[in-house]
Amino acid sequence: MKKHNFYAGPAILPEFTINNVAEAVKDFAGMGLSIMEVSHRSKEFTEVMEQAQQYFKELLDIPEGYHVLFLGGGASTQFTVVPMNLMQKKSAYLNTGAWASKAVKEAALYGEVVEMASSKDANFNYIPKGYQVPKDADYFHITTNNTIYGTEIKEDMDCPVPLVADMSSDILSRPVDVSKYAVIYGGAQKNLAPAGVTFVIVREDVLGKVDRKIPTMFDYRTHIEKGSMFNTPPVLPVYAALQTMIWVKNEGGVDAMQKRNAEKASMLYAEIERNKLFKTTVADELDRSVMNVCWVMSEGYEEFEKSFLEFATSRGMIGIKGHRSVGGFRASLYNALPPESVKALIEVMREFESHNA
Numbered sequence: 001m002k003k004h005n006f007y008a009g010p011a012i013l014p015e016f017t018i019n020n021v022a023e024a025v026k027d028f029a030g031m032g033l034s035i036m037e038v039s040h041r042s043k044e045f046t047e048v049m050e051q052a053q054q055y056f057k058e059l060l061d062i063p064e065g066y067h068v069l070f071l072g073g074g075a076s077t078q079f080t081v082v083p084m085n086l087m088q089k090k091s092a093y094l095n096t097g098a099w100a101s102k103a104v105k106e107a108a109l110y111g112e113v114v115e116m117a118s119s120k121d122a123n124f125n126y127i128p129k130g131y132q133v134p135k136d137a138d139y140f141h142i143t144t145n146n147t148i149y150g151t152e153i154k155e156d157m158d159c160p161v162p163l164v165a166d167m168s169s170d171i172l173s174r175p176v177d178v179s180k181y182a183v184i185y186g187g188a189q190k191n192l193a194p195a196g197v198t199f200v201i202v203r204e205d206v207l208g209k210v211d212r213k214i215p216t217m218f219d220y221r222t223h224i225e226k227g228s229m230f231n232t233p234p235v236l237p238v239y240a241a242l243q244t245m246i247w248v249k250n251e252g253g254v255d256a257m258q259k260r261n262a263e264k265a266s267m268l269y270a271e272i273e274r275n276k277l278f279k280t281t282v283a284d285e286l287d288r289s290v291m292n293v294c295w296v297m298s299e300g301y302e303e304f305e306k307s308f309l310e311f312a313t314s315r316g317m318i319g320i321k322g323h324r325s326v327g328g329f330r331a332s333l334y335n336a337l338p339p340e341s342v343k344a345l346i347e348v349m350r351e352f353e354s355h356n357a
């Protein structure tokens with residue numbers, strides 16, 4: 001039976017990526033060696049790193065003055081690295097979920113953190129609006145896509161101070177006006193590569209403004225100077241990220257991804273709204289994530305939660321159990337997920353409704 005992969009992360013990757021990585025694990029670049037056993041300083045891998053940076057710049061139309069880094073440590077390490085590099089005294093954060101809260105906690109170790117607004121009062125089921133970022137903050141931090149709660153900031157906002165965004169789970173899902181951001185970072189395991197590599201886009205002019213001593217490995221300038229080769233980079237995940245970016249380009253780039261993702265998401269949200277058994281957890285359509293769609297059983301049908309999960313799993317739907325802090329279900333519709341998988345899920349939802357409603 002065909003499996004449909006809705007995992008939130010690590011998550012589905014294009015077959016193109018998986019096949020090319022499998023090939024390189026056996027024989028990388030015709031070297032007669034596995035990519036897992038060659039020097040990161042080899043000409044062959046150096047080219048991979050350079051190309052990965054180049055593709056990222058091209059796909060996201062990254063302007064002059066920005067650097068692209070591929071590092072270890074995950075997005076969670078960036079929660080610390082961002083304030084270390086950017087916060088002299090004070091920073092502002094938008095608290096839209098568990099990841100944003102973790103970022104706030106780390107930033108508080110380095111200075112004053114102003115939580116501009118929070119949607120915690122409603123289990124993070126909306127994006128707060130109408131706040132004013134203080135002009136004396138060193139930066140403002142947002143999480144563009146809240147993987148756990150299924151909310152998303154889909155527009156690039158104007159911000160009076162340098163804007164920093166965790167884009168772990170929506171990078172390359174849409175065009176981004178990078179010029180509006182000072183730093184964009186994320187773990188690659190949602191939309192780009194297997195776990196192990198972290199991407200960072202950083203604007204040169206925001207660096208060098210803090211007085212603190214920054215440990216070498218946590219200083220962006222270390223990695224900028226060495227082209228992400230100061231120490232051994234995550235070789236295999238970087239190779240995989242490059243394959244995914246080649247695939248995105250072949251598919252028509254981030255514009256094509258945005259169009260396809262919007263179609264997938266609107267199909268699924270429409271079915272959740274139509275189906276008697278289910279309801280979405282995010283009321284405002286504007287706030288609904290295109291990447292992670294969350295829903296629960298409607299009133300009166302709560303008892304069917306477990307049996308729907310079992311039914312869907314028996315039909316090849318993998319990874320749709322909601323995060324424990326929301327419950328219900330979550331389908332992640334990352335770039336690599338084909339529309340056919342969404343259609344298959346909708347079929348399963350309809351069939352379950354016809355048996356039980």
Ligand SMILES: *Cc1c(COP(=O)(O)O)cnc(C)c1O
Binds near residue numbers: 076143145190
């Ligand atoms: C998954 C995720 C993280 C955590 O990433 P790690 O690479 O595991 O540290 C952070 N932020 C968001 C939005 C995520 O989806």
